[in-house]
Amino acid sequence: MFEHVARRALNCLLWLALTAPAAADTTLRGQVVSVAGGDVVTIVDDQDREHKLRLAFIDAPELGQPFGDEAQSALAAMVLGREVVARLVDEGADGAAQAEVVEPHGHSVNLELIKRGLAWHDYFDTQAKSDRDRYQAALSAAQTARQGMWALDRVELPRDFRARVERLQRWWLYVAVGLAGFTMLGLIFTKWDKRITGWIERQEAQTRAEGEAYRLARIQAEAEQAEKDRTREIANREMDRLAAIRQASSEQGPRRR
Numbered sequence: 001m002f003e004h005v006a007r008r009a010l011n012c013l014l015w016l017a018l019t020a021p022a023a024a025d026t027t028l029r030g031q032v033v034s035v036a037g038g039d040v041v042t043i044v045d046d047q048d049r050e051h052k053l054r055l056a057f058i059d060a061p062e063l064g065q066p067f068g069d070e071a072q073s074a075l076a077a078m079v080l081g082r083e084v085v086a087r088l089v090d091e092g093a094d095g096a097a098q099a100e101v102v103e104p105h106g107h108s109v110n111l112e113l114i115k116r117g118l119a120w121h122d123y124f125d126t127q128a129k130s131d132r133d134r135y136q137a138a139l140s141a142a143q144t145a146r147q148g149m150w151a152l153d154r155v156e157l158p159r160d161f162r163a164r165v166e167r168l169q170r171w172w173l174y175v176a177v178g179l180a181g182f183t184m185l186g187l188i189f190t191k192w193d194k195r196i197t198g199w200i201e202r203q204e205a206q207t208r209a210e211g212e213a214y215r216l217a218r219i220q221a222e223a224e225q226a227e228k229d230r231t232r233e234i235a236n237r238e239m240d241r242l243a244a245i246r247q248a249s250s251e252q253g254p255r256r257r
Helices: 002-024 068-079 109-115 129-144 158-189 194-256
Strands: 027-036 040-045 050-055 083-090 097-102
Touching: 027 050, 027 068, 040 083, 050 083, 050 109, 068 109, 068 194, 097 109, 109 129, 158 194
Parallel strands: 050 097
Antiparallel strands: 027 040, 027 083, 040 050, 083 097
C-alpha cells in the first residue's frame, strides 16, 4: 500500500515538473515594436528578446487588398509602442507563433479587428468552443452592420488573394523566361535577319517603358504609404496627448476637493 502511494506521488511530481515550464511559457509580456499587415506583431520582452507573433484565429486583408491598409493602421493604433500581453496558442510554420494579444485597456486585439470588420474568423480548429462562438458572433455582427470590408459588395479571402498573387507572379516568371529565350534567339540570328534585330529593339524599348512605369508607380505608392504613416503617427501623438490631459484632469479633481 505504501509503495503504491509513493509511486503515485512520484508520478504527480514528475508531471508537475514537466508541465510547469510549459505553462510558464504560454504567456508573453512586452512592448510592440513593429506591425506587419493587419495580423502580425513583433514584441520585445523584459529580457530584450524579440518575438514575432501572428494573431491567432483571424486572417486580416493583405496589403494590396481593400482594407489591407486600414487593418494595419488599426492594429498599429491599438498596440504599436505599447505594452501588451500575448497568450501563445500554437507554433506557426512560418516562424511566427500564433497568439491572442491583449492591449493595455484589456481588449483582445484579435477580436477587436473582427468587430471592426477588418479581419475574418479563420484557422479556429484549436479554438475553445466558447471563444469560437464569441468570435463568430462578433463576425456576424460586423457583417450585419456592414463594418469595414463588409461594406463592399464582394470580398476576397486573404488566402485566395495570396494564391492569386502567387499564380500571377508565376505567370510573369514564365513570361520573363519566354522573353529571355526569344531575346537569345534574336541575338543568335541577328547576323542573318536584321528584322529580328528590329523586333528585339522594340521589345526592349517596351520593357524599359514598362519598367519606368512600374518605377514611377512604386514611387507614388511609397509616397502615399509614407503620408499614411505620417498621418497615423500624428493621430497616435494626439491620442497620447489627450490621454495625458485626461489623466492630469483626473488627478487634479481629487486635489480640489
